[in-house]
Amino acid sequence: MAHLSLLRKNSFKRLFSASISRRSAEEETPKQDGSLMHENIKTLDIFPVTEQCQKPTWKCFSYEEIFEATNGFHKENLVGRGGYAEVYRGVLKTGEVIAVKRLMRASSDEQKVKDFLTELGTIGHVHHPNVSALLGCCIDNDLHLIFEFSIRGSVSSLLHDESTPPLGWKVRYKIAIGTARGLHYLHKGCQRRIIHRDIKASNVLLTANFEPQISDFGLAKWLPSQWTHHSVKPIEGTLGYLAPEYFMHGIVDEKTDVFAFGVLLLEIISGRQPVDGSHLSLITWAKPHLNEGNMKMLIDDRLGSEYDAQQLERLALTASLCIRPSATWRPSMSEVLELLEKDEMIIERWKMPDQEEEEEFWGFDDLECDSSSSISPLNSSDSS
Numbered sequence: 001m002a003h004l005s006l007l008r009k010n011s012f013k014r015l016f017s018a019s020i021s022r023r024s025a026e027e028e029t030p031k032q033d034g035s036l037m038h039e040n041i042k043t044l045d046i047f048p049v050t051e052q053c054q055k056p057t058w059k060c061f062s063y064e065e066i067f068e069a070t071n072g073f074h075k076e077n078l079v080g081r082g083g084y085a086e087v088y089r090g091v092l093k094t095g096e097v098i099a100v101k102r103l104m105r106a107s108s109d110e111q112k113v114k115d116f117l118t119e120l121g122t123i124g125h126v127h128h129p130n131v132s133a134l135l136g137c138c139i140d141n142d143l144h145l146i147f148e149f150s151i152r153g154s155v156s157s158l159l160h161d162e163s164t165p166p167l168g169w170k171v172r173y174k175i176a177i178g179t180a181r182g183l184h185y186l187h188k189g190c191q192r193r194i195i196h197r198d199i200k201a202s203n204v205l206l207t208a209n210f211e212p213q214i215s216d217f218g219l220a221k222w223l224p225s226q227w228t229h230h231s232v233k234p235i236e237g238t239l240g241y242l243a244p245e246y247f248m249h250g251i252v253d254e255k256t257d258v259f260a261f262g263v264l265l266l267e268i269i270s271g272r273q274p275v276d277g278s279h280l281s282l283i284t285w286a287k288p289h290l291n292e293g294n295m296k297m298l299i300d301d302r303l304g305s306e307y308d309a310q311q312l313e314r315l316a317l318t319a320s321l322c323i324r325p326s327a328t329w330r331p332s333m334s335e336v337l338e339l340l341e342k343d344e345m346i347i348e349r350w351k352m353p354d355q356e357e358e359e360e361f362w363g364f365d366d367l368e369c370d371s372s373s374s375i376s377p378l379n380s381s382d383s384s
């Protein structure tokens with residue numbers, strides 16, 4: 001605790017009292033591991049702006065405000081618990097409904113501050129209809145991030161919660177397209193290359209009209225434009241969504257997210273978990289159907305014939321390209337959007353040489369784990 005208060009006194013004071021300014025090119029350089037320069041907060045551009053010269057879009061909340069809004073963090077307001085945080089629903093005095101993310105379970109106070117700054121430093125810079133909107137933060141009595149409340153919860157709960165009716169095809173398709181747009185924005189559309197590193201169904205939230213929003217930037221990394229990739233240790237993320245080169249060698253770039261997006265597409269189509277109790281990964285189950293072009297076999301049984309066959313073809317084909325073992329043969333998110341949205345799909349372009357095609361996928365089938373295991377330095381289990 002002493003350490004946290006020390007960090008607070010120094011780092012946070014500078015963080016929140018600093019005037020809004022752009023960083024110099026030198027200051028923008030991330031550390032070798034690609035993470036933000038948390039140690040040198042003075043150089044960290046965590047200001048409540050989304051674009052240069054724009055007015056601040058998020059603010060600091062007082063602890064009293066969020067305490068009152070969540071009815072004292074009452075357990076009835078607990079709406080989600082992930083590997084790193086608890087999330088509470090709250091209502092501000094203005095009537096605005098918020099989600100308060102309270103960081104938990106970090107290995108140390110220092111790690112907690114690091115996680116907080118990573119998420120704040122990334123999400124505080126992004127602004128897109130398919131990315132969760134940050135409203136602010138609160139640093140009194142623990143570290144909190146405050147978001148707009150996503151009334152429909154996560155894609156994971158809607159897909160896998162057996163007490164709710166199955167998600168209709170139209171909504172599934174909308175989720176696929178919207179998530180692709182959000183991810184494309186993170187990779188290409190915002191000021192820096194952002195690799196999310198934990199794209200999965202529980203990290204995609206839904207607005208009232210089922211617009212998907214990518215959330216949970218706790219593992220996100222910036223990639224300097226001149227870097228081809230970046231090596232990460234330890235490897236964190238969620239089993240079933242991890243690209244082979246990331247899981248085996250810690251290599252991270254945009255294609256890490258593309259792979260996870262491919263798994264998410266299969267999950268949306270089939271309603272199956274990426275890794276389930278049967279030790280058969282979603283990829284291993286889907287591969288034979290994808291290889292034979294028998295896309296109808298992938299569809300969630302609960303949908304019966306209530307789906308659009310052409311849209312299914314598109315989603316399934318795109319998924320099959322995204323989960324290719326070789327990152328170079330995976331499409332970029334710009335290409336994914338073309339595949340999903342362009343009138344004409346040029347499939348020939350994606351044909352691989354025969355010897356590459358034979359490469360075996362490194363699956364997760366031998367791993368003893370439940371459907372939602374996260375891997376992190378803490379080996380925490382993540383239900384979100």
Ligand SMILES: Nc1ncnc2c1ncn2[C@@H]1O[C@H](COP(=O)(O)OP(=O)(O)O)[C@@H](O)[C@H]1O
Binds near residue numbers: 084085148149150202
């Ligand atoms: N803005 C929000 N609105 C509604 N529910 C949310 C919101 N943010 C998070 N949640 C719920 O809380 C869960 C955990 O949040 P998340 O940010 O993913 O934390 P963690 O980093 O621990 O995984 C999510 O899967 C979701 O169910």
Ligand SMILES: [Mg+2]
Binds near residue numbers: 082083202203
């Ligand atoms: Mg999460």
